[in-house]
Amino acid sequence: MSAALQIDGLSFAYGAKKALDNVAFQVEPGECTILLGPNGAGKSTLFALITRLYDAREGRIALCGFDVKQQSLQALAKLGVVFQQTTLDPDLSVTQNLRYHAALHGIGKKQADKRIQEELERLAMYERRGEKVRQLNGGHKRRVEIARALLHKPSLLLLDEPTVGLDVPSRQAIVKHVHDLVKQQNLAVLWATHLIDEIDADDSLVVLHKGQIKANGRLAEILKNTGWADPGQVFQKLTQSDKGGTA
Numbered sequence: 001m002s003a004a005l006q007i008d009g010l011s012f013a014y015g016a017k018k019a020l021d022n023v024a025f026q027v028e029p030g031e032c033t034i035l036l037g038p039n040g041a042g043k044s045t046l047f048a049l050i051t052r053l054y055d056a057r058e059g060r061i062a063l064c065g066f067d068v069k070q071q072s073l074q075a076l077a078k079l080g081v082v083f084q085q086t087t088l089d090p091d092l093s094v095t096q097n098l099r100y101h102a103a104l105h106g107i108g109k110k111q112a113d114k115r116i117q118e119e120l121e122r123l124a125m126y127e128r129r130g131e132k133v134r135q136l137n138g139g140h141k142r143r144v145e146i147a148r149a150l151l152h153k154p155s156l157l158l159l160d161e162p163t164v165g166l167d168v169p170s171r172q173a174i175v176k177h178v179h180d181l182v183k184q185q186n187l188a189v190l191w192a193t194h195l196i197d198e199i200d201a202d203d204s205l206v207v208l209h210k211g212q213i214k215a216n217g218r219l220a221e222i223l224k225n226t227g228w229a230d231p232g233q234v235f236q237k238l239t240q241s242d243k244g245g246t247a
């Protein structure tokens, strides 16, 4: 079976500035991979290439075996995305926002309402479905965005720092919801964050620094192989010295 996300030999430059250098990794169904990298590491560039905002000339990205350039419709149908900035319409209700998104994906109204109920219930937001998005707090808006990203049943969920600006309980709720989804729905997740405490013991880790992968594997194995104490030390060792190194 194909990986939910397979990246091979991916390089990208903005003019002379290299942003990604021969990046390769994969994310399997039922796996939550945390993409850790300091500012400028190349995380946003990587997400822009996966979502086809830009095209890479070097390397390949495939979603469930579909090449994002050659078979983009099939590939992007497998993808759900939560961007860093909220993209909900604040003057529409939760349900209206979700129905609109379902329509864009060609999901009929009856099926859409069923899917909306399922996803909102999973994220404990069904009771709030009639409220205008403007009335929701930041954590609840994020949950609605995650529900929206899942309406068309993607295989891979991309999360671009979805907890930035949230208070600790809201962050913890999102972290728990996403990990539950991975386990219960066999979903693959690629989660870009700076926040080390969002990492779960079972997660996989990709550490990106200056466009290169410095570590890739199960967190537990990286810790075992390096002898480092926790993800914070992994991050610090691999991204805060100019010598760099890999794990």
Ligand SMILES: Nc1ncnc2c1ncn2[C@@H]1O[C@H](COP(=O)(O)OP(=O)(O)OP(=O)(O)O)[C@@H](O)[C@H]1O
Binding pocket: 014, 017, 018, 019, 037, 038, 039, 040, 041, 042, 043, 044, 045, 046
């Ligand atoms: N439009 C652009 N033109 C030129 N250089 C760019 C452009 N966008 C990003 N870069 C450069 O590419 C490199 C990777 O940037 P990118 O935004 O992908 O990193 P990031 O890991 O997402 O950082 P952050 O966490 O700050 O968002 C950086 O050196 C950045 O300065």
